[in-house]
Amino acid sequence: MGKSILITGKNGYVGNQLNDYLKAQGNVVELINVKGNQWKELDFSKYNVVIHLAAIVHNNNPNATMLDYMNVNYHLTKELAEKAKNEGVNQFLFFSTMSVFGLEG
Secondary structure, eight states: OOOEEEEEOTTSHHHHHHHHHHHHTTOEEEEEOOSSSGGGGSOGGGOSEEEEOOOOOTTTOTTOOHHHHIIIIIIIHHHHHHHHHHTTOSEEEEOOOGGGGOOOO
């Protein structure tokens, strides 16, 4: 039987591709948007894994300030990880940058 997986970054390319792949492997996957605070009401205890892909990167928001980067890429990530831990999620995977998928040269 597959795992129950939550992916953040509902509108992102990587999350949607990963969603398709993981579902094809027999997992139950839910994608969520973590803009705003609605995600805080979601019960994470039903997931085996949280994969956090939502972030601000330089090429998708060229006008972002350092405060924007800190709020999304650090504070949001920390809050998601703490919620996952507190609600019994076994694994929290964090992809910190699109660069992990390789740079075109």
